[in-house]
Amino acid sequence: MKITDVTTQLLTARWTDDPSFPQALHSTAIIRIQTDSEFEGLGELTWGYFAPDAVPAMVDYFRPVLIGRDPLAITQLTRALIDDSVWWARSGAGKSVISGLELALWDLKGKAFNVPVWQLLGGAVRERIPVYASGGPSLWPLNNLVRKIEHYAALGYRTAKLSTNYYELPPALDEQVRMTAVAFPFSRRLEVLHEGFTRLRAEFGDTMDFAIDGHQGGVPNPIPVSEAVGIAETLAPFRLRFYEEPLAYTNLDGYAELRSRAQIPLAGGESLCGLDQFHDLITKGGVDVIQPDIGFVGGLQETVRIMHHAEAHNLSTAIHTGASMGPSLAASWHLAAASYSVDWLEHVQAASSIQRDLLVDEFKVIDGTVGLPSAPGLGVRLTPEIIDKYRFVPSSGERT
Numbered sequence: 555m556k557i558t559d560v561t562t563q564l565l566t567a568r569w570t571d572d573p574s575f576p577q578a579l580h581s582t583a584i585i586r587i588q589t590d591s592e593f594e595g596l597g598e599l600t601w602g603y604f605a606p607d608a609v610p611a612m613v614d615y616f617r618p619v620l621i622g623r624d625p626l627a628i629t630q631l632t633r634a635l636i637d638d639s640v641w642w643a644r645s646g647a648g649k650s651v652i653s654g655l656e657l658a659l660w661d662l663k664g665k666a667f668n669v670p671v672w673q674l675l676g677g678a679v680r681e682r683i684p685v686y687a688s689g690g691p692s693l694w695p696l697n698n699l700v701r702k703i704e705h706y707a708a709l710g711y712r713t714a715k716l717s718t719n720y721y722e723l724p725p726a727l728d729e730q731v732r733m734t735a736v737a738f739p740f741s742r743r744l745e746v747l748h749e750g751f752t753r754l755r756a757e758f759g760d761t762m763d764f765a766i767d768g769h770q771g772g773v774p775n776p777i778p779v780s781e782a783v784g785i786a787e788t789l790a791p792f793r794l795r796f797y798e799e800p801l802a803y804t805n806l807d808g809y810a811e812l813r814s815r816a817q818i819p820l821a822g823g824e825s826l827c828g829l830d831q832f833h834d835l836i837t838k839g840g841v842d843v844i845q846p847d848i849g850f851v852g853g854l855q856e857t858v859r860i861m862h863h864a865e866a867h868n869l870s871t872a873i874h875t876g877a878s879m880g881p882s883l884a885a886s887w888h889l890a891a892a893s894y895s896v897d898w899l900e901h902v903q904a905a906s907s908i909q910r911d912l913l914v915d916e917f918k919v920i921d922g923t924v925g926l927p928s929a930p931g932l933g934v935r936l937t938p939e940i941i942d943k944y945r946f947v948p949s950s951g952e953r954t
Contacts, residue, residue: 555666557625559588560617560655562610563936564602564946565908567879572904574693574702576724576733580905581950582879583609584912584936587658589625595662596881596934599654600849601647603877604951612651615639620655626666628659632855645827649852656853657885657932664931671885671932675854675892682923683890686713686765686795688876688902691721694736696753698723703754703762709903712922713763713795718785720746744788751792766818767798771825776802779811786816795898796821796843796872809840821845824874828852832860836867843897847874849882854889865895872898877952879905880912884932887917891926899924911940 566581583602587595602609619638623631635652636643643649664671672678687706693699699716706714721733738746754764766789770776782800789797798821801808813820819842826832828851835841844864846857861871873886873896883901890896901917901924909917914929927933 555589555591555593555625556622557587557620558590559586560613560620561586561588562613563941564606564609565879565941565944566606566947566950567905567908567944569902569904571906572689572902573705574698574723575690575904579947579950580877580879580952581606581946582877583613583654584880585613585654585658586936587620587625587655587662589662591666593625593662593666595625595658595660595665595931596936597654597656597658597661598849598878598881598883599650600847600877600882601650602654602951604953605647606946606951607948608647609651612647613655616651616655625659625662628656628663629855631659632656632853645831649827650850653849653851653853653856654881656855657849657881660854660885661881661931661934668930670927670930671854671888672891672926675858675889678891678926679894680891682925683887683899684713684897684922685711685899685901685919685924686715686763687711688900689714689716690902690904691733692716692719692750694720694722696750699750700753700757703758706903707758707762710919710921711903712761713765713898715765715767715798715900718747718766718768720750744784747785748788751789755792763795764792765795765798765821768800770801771799771803771822773802776805779805779808782808782812783815786812786818790817794818798822798845799824803835806834806838806840809835810838813839813841819843821872824850824876826851828856829859829863832863836864836869841869843870843872845872845874847877847882848885848889849878854885857889858893861893861895870897871895873900875900876902878902879908880936881932881934883909883917884913884927884934887924887927888932908944911943912936
């Protein structure tokens with residue numbers, strides 16, 4: 555079997571499944587690897603969520619590296635992609651494209667052997683996988699925040715992640731608008747955070763768990779350690795599962811200091827690439843939980859390497875899937891099925907419609923968990939009907 559073609563399909567969906575999200579347009583890039591047999595593979599890269607218009611040219615660059623080669627030799631082909639781009643793709647966009655290509659190879663291999671990818675990763679280690687609702691913004695006023703969690707609870711989630719900032723819902727959710735944070739005085743910010751979680755605990759008791767996201771990994775003016783310490787101390791009584799991205803990744807000493815003082819587990823890593831970028835975060839004691847994004851970090855094999863490194867330091871994994879609509883979400887699902895150290899699988903419920911169309915297996919949340927995927931490969935599909943339904947809208951990438 556030989557690779558005969560490598561192409562890109564851009565898709566755009568309006569995320570309409572979560573009433574607490576702006577129903578904005580989001581795009582993704584699906585890579586299709588075809589062979590001289592009946593088998594083909596589909597992959598997805600996280601960079602396509604941010605800059606979809608730029609993806610096809612980058613995929614075309616890598617195409618000659620793969621044409622004519624054995625698609626089952628995943629390790630060898632991934633190394634060839636890395637070696638061909640060693641000057642410019644150690645991280646960022648280039649690494650993300652390599653991730654999508656590698657995922658397509660895994661999908662193809664699973665289909666060729668007629669087994670789900672988790673079988674190729676050593677077999678399942680559990681029957682059900684813990685999943686949390688990635689809820690994005692905390693809502694103000696607090697009645698809206700309560701309704702938001704009621705929505706997740708009714709869908710079967712038992713854990714939800716919220717932002718450290720509060721946002722008001724825009725007046726028209728059917729427009730592509732950005733939510734803006736409520737401008738509380740600095741002196742009242744911690745008090746408001748405390749009020750919100752006090753209300754949630756009063757409403758939901760011990761039936762729901764929560765995590766918090768500082769979103770400081772990619773902002774121009776990240777908060778200082780002192781403010782993150784204040785947030786962690788304020789929220790410690792509520793027994794949160796983790797505090798995600800409390801600081802910028804350029805402040806690893808700050809992560810270590812915060813971790814030594816916080817009574818909430820710290821998490822991070824969604825925008826880091828490769829084992830080398832995760833190394834310092836892990837070895838300097840910056841986090842309790844790593845959050846690799848399979849469609850950005852370098853693919854499945856690179857994620858496994860990072861997880862093994864984290865395991866050696868007694869750290870667990872919560873796989874990041876915030877921009878995943880198809881193959882990348884599926885790959886995360888398969889990896890979680892085959893790994894003991896994955897504590898959490900993130901799920902953005904707002905994107906459920908396109909996920910249902912792209913995934914063969916139903917991603918059904920029951921009592922806070924999902925079962926195992928069973929379709930061969932990653933269990934993804936890309937039909938002419940799907941392409942027509944989610945016609946690409948140029949310049950629809952998310953901007954920070």
